[in-house]
Amino acid sequence: MLYIDNILFAIILIAGIGFFAQNVKKLKRNINLGRDVNRTDNSSARWKNMTMIALGQSKMVKRPIAAFLHLIVYVGFIIINLEVLEIIIDGLFGTHRVFSKMGSFYGFLIGSFEVLAVLVLVAVAAFWIRRNVLSIGRFRSADLNGAPKKDANTILYFEVVLMSLFLIMNAFDLHFQDMNSGNIISQFLAPSPDTFSLEAVTIIERTAWWLHIVGILIFLNYLYYSKHLHILLAFPNTYFADLNAKGKFDNLESVTKEVKLMMDPNADPFAAQPVEENAVPSKFGASDVQDLNWVQLLNAYTCTECGRCTSSCPANQTGKKLSPRKIMMDTRDRLEEVGKNIDANKGVFVPDGKSLLNDYITTEELWACTSCNACVEECPVNISPLSIIMDMRRYLVMEQSAAPQSLNAMMTNIENNGAPWQYNQMDRLNWKDEN
Amino acid sequence: MSEVLNVPTMAEMMAQGKQPEVLFWVGCAGSFDDRAKKITKAFVRILNRANVEFAVLGTEESCTGDPAKRAGNEFLFQMQAMMNIEVLNAYEAKKIVTACPHCFNTLKNEYPELGGTYEVVHHTEFLKQLLDSGRLTIEGGQFKGKKITFHDPCYLGRANNVYEAPRDLIQKLDAELVEMKRSRANGLCCGAGGAQMFKEPENGNKDINVERTEDALETKAEIIAAGCPFCNTMMTDGVKAKEQEGNVKVMDVAELIANAQDL
Numbered sequence: 001m002l003y004i005d006n007i008l009f010a011i012i013l014i015a016g017i018g019f020f021a022q023n024v025k026k027l028k029r030n031i032n033l034g035r036d037v038n039r040t041d042n043s044s045a046r047w048k049n050m051t052m053i054a055l056g057q058s059k060m061v062k063r064p065i066a067a068f069l070h071l072i073v074y075v076g077f078i079i080i081n082l083e084v085l086e087i088i089i090d091g092l093f094g095t096h097r098v099f100s101k102m103g104s105f106y107g108f109l110i111g112s113f114e115v116l117a118v119l120v121l122v123a124v125a126a127f128w129i130r131r132n133v134l135s136i137g138r139f140r141s142a143d144l145n146g147a148p149k150k151d152a153n154t155i156l157y158f159e160v161v162l163m164s165l166f167l168i169m170n171a172f173d174l175h176f177q178d179m180n181s182g183n184i185i186s187q188f189l190a191p192s193p194d195t196f197s198l199e200a201v202t203i204i205e206r207t208a209w210w211l212h213i214v215g216i217l218i219f220l221n222y223l224y225y226s227k228h229l230h231i232l233l234a235f236p237n238t239y240f241a242d243l244n245a246k247g248k249f250d251n252l253e254s255v256t257k258e259v260k261l262m263m264d265p266n267a268d269p270f271a272a273q274p275v276e277e278n279a280v281p282s283k284f285g286a287s288d289v290q291d292l293n294w295v296q297l298l299n300a301y302t303c304t305e306c307g308r309c310t311s312s313c314p315a316n317q318t319g320k321k322l323s324p325r326k327i328m329m330d331t332r333d334r335l336e337e338v339g340k341n342i343d344a345n346k347g348v349f350v351p352d353g354k355s356l357l358n359d360y361i362t363t364e365e366l367w368a369c370t371s372c373n374a375c376v377e378e379c380p381v382n383i384s385p386l387s388i389i390m391d392m393r394r395y396l397v398m399e400q401s402a403a404p405q406s407l408n409a410m411m412t413n414i415e416n417n418g419a420p421w422q423y424n425q426m427d428r429l430n431w432k433d434e435n
Numbered sequence: 436m437s438e439v440l441n442v443p444t445m446a447e448m449m450a451q452g453k454q455p456e457v458l459f460w461v462g463c464a465g466s467f468d469d470r471a472k473k474i475t476k477a478f479v480r481i482l483n484r485a486n487v488e489f490a491v492l493g494t495e496e497s498c499t500g501d502p503a504k505r506a507g508n509e510f511l512f513q514m515q516a517m518m519n520i521e522v523l524n525a526y527e528a529k530k531i532v533t534a535c536p537h538c539f540n541t542l543k544n545e546y547p548e549l550g551g552t553y554e555v556v557h558h559t560e561f562l563k564q565l566l567d568s569g570r571l572t573i574e575g576g577q578f579k580g581k582k583i584t585f586h587d588p589c590y591l592g593r594a595n596n597v598y599e600a601p602r603d604l605i606q607k608l609d610a611e612l613v614e615m616k617r618s619r620a621n622g623l624c625c626g627a628g629g630a631q632m633f634k635e636p637e638n639g640n641k642d643i644n645v646e647r648t649e650d651a652l653e654t655k656a657e658i659i660a661a662g663c664p665f666c667n668t669m670m671t672d673g674v675k676a677k678e679q680e681g682n683v684k685v686m687d688v689a690e691l692i693a694n695a696q697d698l
Contacts, residue, residue: 062621244544245540245543245544245594245595245596246593246594246595247540247543247544247590247593247594247595248540248544248545248594249504249505249545251509251513251545251548251549252509252513255509255510255513256513256549258510259510259513259514259517260517262514263514263517263518284509285507285509312621314623314624314626314643314646314647315637315639315643317623317641317643317646318636318639318640318641318642318643318646319638319639319640319641320636320637320638320639321637321638322637364637364638367634367637368636368637368639369629370589370624370626370627370628370629370631370643371505371589371628371629371630372589372593372624372628372629373589373593373594374589374593374621374623374624376593377593377620377621390505390507392507393505393506393507394507394508394509395507396507397506397507397508398507398508398509398510403506403507403508404634404635406633406634406635407506407630407633407634409633410502410503410506410630410633410634411502411503411506411508411511414498414500414502414503414511414515415511415514418463418496418497418498418515419463419466419467419497419498420463420498420502420632420633421463421467421468423463423466423467425494425497426494427466427467427494428461428466428467428493428494428496429442429444429466429491429493429494430466431461431465431466431472431475431476432440432442434472435438
């Protein structure tokens with residue numbers, strides 16, 4: 001029975017990582033439900049974006065307080081997790097603090113982890129206050145009512161628990177305390193022999209150690225169900241983000257073909273079109289998640305619901321229903337629903353009579369957008385809510401002819417006389433001679 | 436006052452076997468909107484003064500398709516684009532200048548894939564080029580020492596990262612350039628983009644142009660400078676809504692320069 005701990009540890013570790021791998025597979029499957037779009041060009045610019053924006057947090061600094069607090073948690077989390085490596089080795093091989101042989105360098109490492117853990121606790125407390133006590137518009141918004149607000153707080157509680165367990169684990173580790181190197185914080189939490197028996201100390205230390213690693217595995221598996229997925233997806237998301245000038249909206253290729261045919265004087269309008277094999281009849285624009293491209297779906301999973309986009313949106317600021325954050329949250333919720341539908345129907349999507357348009361996103365939201373790109377500019381991980389809004393407008397106009405009346409009038413004018421107003425094209429140069 | 440503006444068309448140029456230095460894309464607002472026509476003329480006066488050999492398409496120009504595209508009508512956009520590209524390519528246009536950031540963005544970014552590749556500059560960039568090459572001199576004139584704030588058009592600023600050219604020009608007027616609390620990449624939209632110009636806003640508690648005008652009024656500027664005919668309309672309406680039209684004027688950067696030179 002000597003190896004029971006090691007075996008138990010291995011089972012938990014494999015289960016935790018295995019379950020996570022399953023979720024990653026599902027995530028990839030769902031993202032690939034989107035249309036294809038090529039984002040492999042210009043890899044040097046893409047690496048640079050990822051390094052600067054995801055790794056270097058360059059777009060966070062726009063809001064310095066949040067950026068500073070976020071940086072602490074970000075750095076703290078990455079660095080403290082180096083400790084996980086030691087825990088895994090110890091757990092699998094029954095060693096205890098296997099890296100402590102490094103001596104004073106080990107002390108330096110653990111010491112800095114302890115300091116960071118305390119800083120993370122402080123930052124998380126500040127985050128909690130910002131989210132639940134202060135009235136910061138983007139956290140008070142109705143977008144977050146219910147599950148999203150609970151999710152955000154759950155993440156904070158997770159971090160408090162994990163950091164506390166890390167400190168308790170160190171404090172009750174007599175071997176570590178005896179080294180007296182690196183216990184910068186935990187020495188103050190260490191038990192005095194008068195109040196704790198040696199047995200109690202060992203039990204507390206072991207419990208904290210086990211809960212710490214189990215907690216990390218649970219947190220890892222919570223990611224898929226949480227906005228916290230951004231800690232992983234921010235990297236591919238910034239890599240695959242649109243590199244063009246923000247004003248450039250894509251030209252629909254399917255439309256180009258038809259327009260060219262229409263304008264070709266030699267084309268025979270009655271000739272049968274060559275039918276491509278397996279050609280799916282093309283749909284213009286997007287009414288559901290499968291009509292969006294995979295980068296837009298990746299965007300939806302990456303969104304951490306910080307609300308910078310919504311707080312900078314001119315429509316939202318002036319009381320309109322549009323909230324770019326909600327566009328992203330709706331897209332993810334619908335995508336999850338479609339994913340579950342596929343899971344429940346042996347890998348095939350069975351139409352459920354619902355769609356992203358209308359059931360999640362209303363036309364009132366879509367028509368309120370000024371296409372000003374403030375949301376895109378603001379997003380710390382280069383998400384584009386605007387591209388989804390535009391694709392949905394395309395569906396409304398080209399598939400349903402459901403534009404507001406005044407826009408239909410504008411478009412009729414462009415068609416008839418080459419201007420959005422009712423002026424004759426022959427009068428275009430009249431200004432020259434007017435006074 | 437009968438004023439003689441020299442505005443040759445591409446057709447006339449071609450008949451003379453000439454290729455202009457730059458094609459001035461006037462745009463729908465610049466051609467038809469009473470307020471925007473003044474901007475067009477101001478820009479032409481500067482071009483005439485600087486002896487720039489330019490030409491317009493005149494009656495051969497048509498909407499770039501921008502409002503159709505942003506409203507979701509990709510068909511109409513591409514029809515407009517391809518017709519315009521056919522005309523532009525027939526005249527072998529190389530360089531295009533326009534005073535409308537929407538035309539600017541569409542011509543610059545969305546036409547190349549459809550077969551129309553040109554060097555496209557906004558009129559503030561073009562004026563800056565004239566200034567830098569010594570073909571245009573700007574003196575402060577009536578604007579010396581006046582407080583001027585610049586409203587960044589979304590399709591010039593965030594969309595295409597042009598922030599400095601209009602500001603450099605305003606500073607050449609010896610004016611005091613004051614920034615709004617939201618400017619450059621953080622600039623707030625005037626409310627006209629994305630085809631909003633042509634429809635009523637959705638229900639809300641405020642109009643976007645009023646929100647933006649309040650930013651501008653906060654700076655205590657006497658002039659709100661714009662670089663877009665639509666922003667110009669929205670800000671002018673905003674100033675009226677705040678009953679400040681007696682104190683604050685909304686002017687295009689080209690008008691500032693033309694007026695400073697008494698053109």
